[in-house]
Amino acid sequence: MKHKPDPKRPKIGLREIAAEADVSVATVSRVLNGNSHVDPAIRDVVRDAAAKLNVDLSQRNKTKALAFLLSNRAMLHSFHSRILLGAEAYCAAQGWDMIFLSFHYSPNVPWKELHLPKAVQRHDVVRAVVLAGANSANLLELLDHKGIAYSVLGNNVVGGPKNLKGDVVFSDDIQGGQEMTRYLISLGHRNIWFVGNLRLPWFARHFEGYSSAMIEAGLVPRWSGLEFEDETEMGYINTKSLLAQGEACTAVLAGNDQTAHGVFKGLRDSGLKVPDDVSVAGCDDTASTWLHPGLTTTREFPEQLGQQMVKLVLNRIAQPSLAPQVVTIPTQLIKRESCSPLLASKELASVKTGVR
Amino acid sequence: MKHKPDPKRPKIGLREIAAEADVSVATVSRVLNGNSHVDPAIRDVVRDAAAKLNVDLSQRNKTKALAFLLSNRAMLHSFHSRILLGAEAYCAAQGWDMIFLSFHYSPNVPWKELHLPKAVQRHDVVRAVVLAGANSANLLELLDHKGIAYSVLGNNVVGGPKNLKGDVVFSDDIQGGQEMTRYLISLGHRNIWFVGNLRLPWFARHFEGYSSAMIEAGLVPRWSGLEFEDETEMGYINTKSLLAQGEACTAVLAGNDQTAHGVFKGLRDSGLKVPDDVSVAGCDDTASTWLHPGLTTTREFPEQLGQQMVKLVLNRIAQPSLAPQVVTIPTQLIKRESCSPLLASKELASVKTGVR
DNA sequence: ATCATTATAGGAAAATTTTCACATTACGCA
DNA sequence: TGCGTAATGTGAAAATTTTCCTATAATGAT
Known part of the structure; x- marks a missing residue:
């Protein structure tokens, strides 16, 4: 039995993209889910093909989860737990889930040698990362290189967040x-x-x-x-x-x-x-x-910081080509x-x- | 080209289970992922068929995530954040992810009228729930009825946790x-x-x-x-x-x-x-x-409480027929x-x- | 430099999930 | 009670993901 033959959209699927990019459907699937083992060149070919066919790749991926990465903290103290709650509340409101991860790494290891938590690497589990806790440049570089979207709490980046592709939220x-x-x-x-x-x-x-x-x-x-x-x-x-x-x-x-x-x-x-x-x-x-x-x-307004970090990162998922976004949240003298x-x-x- | 024809296992897939249960592969897939919209009777038929074929359904499901539900709390204060960290650490060590959810409900609403967060309902997102924060009988009943595995912090259950199918951890x-x-x-x-x-x-x-x-x-x-x-x-x-x-x-x-x-x-x-x-x-x-x-x-030892809750709930996922488990963690006079x-x-x- | 060894990439096919259409049942409402 | 409408459940087919396997590139030892 036939489907809707062609009401308006010619029903573009992976098959069509694969034909356009001249690769197999399997490869298109792999690109879609960031499933590693795809040559960056081929990945771009596939993305271009998708763009030519007017398909929004990010819309096709149905996993709706962010990772909240608490870096280098043995304790989740008040400030960061409030960031977490702010982030979670906004995520929930937007229909996204949030995976909580605690992660420890050395600021001195070069980024090539850092070992990300596996959930973060799997684009089919987590679409982007929100970074709280204390971070350093190497992790951010790693995420930049892997092409994983993230937003980070700028105040807590050792050396200050410089030349990033990702988004930054500051408390002023x-x-x-x-x-x-x-x-x-x-x-x-x-x-x-x-x-x-x-x-x-x-x-x-x-x-x-x-x-x-x-x-x-x-x-x-x-x-x-x-x-x-x-x-x-x-x-x-x-x-x-x-x-x-x-x-x-x-x-x-x-x-x-x-x-x-x-x-x-x-x-x-x-x-x-x-x-x-x-x-x-x-x-x-x-x-x-x-x-x-x-x-x-x-x-300071940690719930706001959490919310903003999620907001920025969702923006970026929708529009990966966006220039790095920076938001500063004011503070109040008490x-x-x-x-x-x-x-x-x-x-x-x-x-x-x-x-x- | 043929696959390994039959070295030991006759390579049982959904197809075989479907034949045994006399349903379509699609239905078996749905049962596997708890994708709702499956008649409980059919679900059981499929499970029996799987059991007869000696297939561990729970092993086939690859989603490895628990939900950490913080109930009825506007703040994530120290005690619960330590539970969270303890739970997360143990999850991570076992290769599981943890989805953090904040959830508010009234203890007075009958369980039929409670509305669970959607991630918890989807068996293909979350396999079980760890309950922290302040809970009441109605939510536990709801989870019992829906057949969702959970473990709960017994100290924080209004009215005390009674007649549950789920697992309970107490701080003494x-x-x-x-x-x-x-x-x-x-x-x-x-x-x-x-x-x-x-x-x-x-x-x-x-x-x-x-x-x-x-x-x-x-x-x-x-x-x-x-x-x-x-x-x-x-x-x-x-x-x-x-x-x-x-x-x-x-x-x-x-x-x-x-x-x-x-x-x-x-x-x-x-x-x-x-x-x-x-x-x-x-x-x-x-x-x-x-x-x-x-x-x-x-x-008290909140990290231990968190770890135990995860431990019990992973036990239960492995063996759903287990009798309700109860663990009590001692305290120390300081x-x-x-x-x-x-x-x-x-x-x-x-x-x-x-x-x- | 040459050959073995390993790691990576990608296609074809198998397995699984999702969609779609249709059947069946439940639910109001005159 | 009977009819229209909505909700649910299912199989077949389509779509997608995963597995398995081969080709090629990269690395290293002699």
Whole structure:
């Protein structure tokens, strides 16, 4: 029995594309699903043939799943879990599934030697990748070379995301650090220290904002950045070290809330009160619930970041030739009790008690 | 050209099964992938035919993905994100993928009216479900009826998981609550209050342990359980209410760490010190990093819970006829600074300052 | 350089999945 | 009750994916 003979479309299938490209149907099928073992040249021939026949290859592939790759994290802490939820919610709304993968790799291995999780390699399982956690250039290069669509959280790319073919979403923590620093200055503080490991991109960005605001006010940016695995510990040790060296310091800008928690501990251990003796500000608003006194911090919007990453990557699936997209999500200054105006008397007190 | 004619296996394919069951290959394919639209009777005929031919249908299905369903949670907090990571790690080690889904439903809707996420319904996408978050009987019944394999975190099933066909993993918080209560009693406390909303199963279980330990010591279990959405707030309000009513209280057992945090706040607000005036204990060890002083609590092992849930559900996929499996993971008492021995003088102080 | 060995690519055929059309049953509604 | 309409279920055929196998290229040893 015949099918609809030709109402409008001549019913183009793999057979027709194969004929146009002069290969077998099997090969067209392989190209469609990115099933490896296809010569790039042939792949392009097939794609051109499909284009000539006016077939949208991406529409034919029915797998509707993205991978959410949490890179190099033993813990899924609050910030990233909120990114995950934001991403999942948007995916679900668009009818896509999301495969969650935790993935560990070294930033130093050249990209050719990296070994992707198998689900990501299979174009018939996962159509694109959303990268959270801490990433580095080698993985991005690998994805570029393999032609796998992705979007990445720019803040967490070691060395910053440069020359990518993929899409990037930023949280504007440079702006956030700048705004926060201006705020501290407006409270009268002059001896403002930054605490954070500048080798980590998210600290480095925040520091950049801090730095520019300090310079703009004619002040000298200063930071303490002894490196520790645990960020709370890092905040703690750097605070103690800073106090031990007798540095003048009336305010601390911590690279994130977890670090600020360490700063709290360090100050408390040294008999200093927040904010009476030292003002403390954080960044990312993940610890606000827990800390006492309430932490003045820069709120970020992780759910939005997750949603945007998915949005961009779905765009790209629809239009693979799109130029790299970059989106920056603003941040918001949240004032709580951990920062207070610097009074002359207070500065004196601080110097007297905290510093030798 | 012929294939291997018959080295050992007569090369059984869908064609053979179809002949045996006297249906079309298409139907066998549909049964294999649970592609809905197959009459249950025919489905069973096909399965029997396959069994007769000694074919393991579950082996033929190549989709290797589980769904991780986070039920009724707006946030993915620490405890559940650790379950997720534990589950993912074990999945990955076994070569399975995990689809992350957030899902909201009412516990009151009868199961027939619940609407599952579409990925879960498609047997060709997801082979089984791991249930975290807060669940209720209706969803479990629905899965039972649909014949979808699942494992669930028993602690978080409203009303307790009863008469299930699926598998259950428990964290032994009853034991934990009991052990903790005995510890507080051993410190000399007699007026020990439980704070938690007993309608929530995880609080109820913990309370059960508390209760049995109190009774065994000849003491009266007492609790404060005003209900609030936010658990920190719940801890706070109940503490204030308890103090306002002038109850004698030298130790508080909070239903979880987040609640304990609220208790800390409530006590601090009332000018009471932990542990000098009141000892506080938590449960689940999720807030230990944040609180000051360090919270004595019951450590649970969420990564293990996640791993076990996956393990059980993979077992079941391999052997669908297995009797319901139940696993209980023990807990561990962690002593920190928030609990101290009751001294006669201290009890006096507590009564004096805290209670009108 | 020559030959063996291995890895990759791609076609043909087999296996499986999906589509399409039709049969059957369920469901309102006059 | 009977009729139209919708929903479900199925086989046959079409479409697609996968397997199996050969041809060719790449690598390495002598």
